């Protein structure tokens with residue numbers, strides 16, 4: 001990999017790259033940021049900084065961080081949104097199996113209630129997997145929230161109406177394979193009945209770029225405009241997130257950084273993502 005980089009460098013990026021710039025470039029490539037993005041970034045940073053600054057590793061890092069951030073559109077922070085239509089602020093999470101939807105619903109519920117003093121209600125449509133309802137009910141009981149189970153779109157409507165006195169309704173859905181069209185249509189029908197203000201597609205940072213792009217494409221039957229990236233703590237490299245966010249035309253809403261409820265969640269921030277991609281995992 002390094003020799004490929006060197007080869008490119010000697011071929012196209014003349015004169016030779018300053019060491020600090022080269023180190024960040026290698027970092028990006030090692031983190032699987034697409035080569036064209038890494039090249040663009042290098043060119044931009046090189047144009048922006050003076051020769052003296054280009055020998056200063058901190059200045060180079062800061063410039064990379066700023067420019068890398070521009071590749072990731074960020075959604076307005078859901079925690080601070082108040083809908084104007086008089087309904088509870090309704091958020092649904094959808095996505096493939098096992099990516100962390102239920103855990104993230106619990107994290108969001110705790111944050112809305114404990115940090116923002118909102119009255120929160122939960123709805124789950126996951127009666128498919130054994131003990132799925134119990135998983136969310138356990139969180140609901142610990143946090144002290146009402147939980148409704150919806151077996152059909154009609155029941156979803158009823159559940160939303162019965163939680164009309166809440167400020168926020170969070171909807172957890174069953175994990176679905178991106179290859180299962182019928183099940184994806186089912187999620188779409190549930191979502192239509194709830195008419196959520198926001199639908200967040202939950203994606204695991206541990207997946208390949210190809211798998212993530214396919215998931216985004218297959219879940220496009222459900223209207224999603226935001227992405228939550230989970231398991232950034234488990235990912236070997238996080239460059240794919242930049243590549244995917246650049247292509248997907250969606251906004252990043254949250255990242256989750258571990259299993260602990262409620263702590264391991266952060267509002268999406270391009271700076272944070274850039275830091276993760278440049279290898280500052282802290």
Ligand SMILES: Nc1nc2c(ncn2[C@@H]2O[C@H](COP(=O)(O)OP(=O)(O)OP(=O)(O)O)[C@@H](O)[C@H]2O)c(=O)[nH]1
Pocket residue numbers: 096097098099100101102103104126129132173174175176230231232233234256257258259264
């Ligand atoms: N390391 C890590 N694990 C996580 C994170 N978020 C969730 N998990 C774990 O991922 C596993 C699956 O989480 P769930 O919340 O049940 O996932 P789900 O998407 O609801 O799963 P299904 O409903 O079966 O589709 C659990 O062991 C969670 O603790 C995260 O940010 N980091």
Ligand SMILES: [Mg+2]
Pocket residue numbers: 101102103126132172173174175
């Ligand atoms: Mg679940």
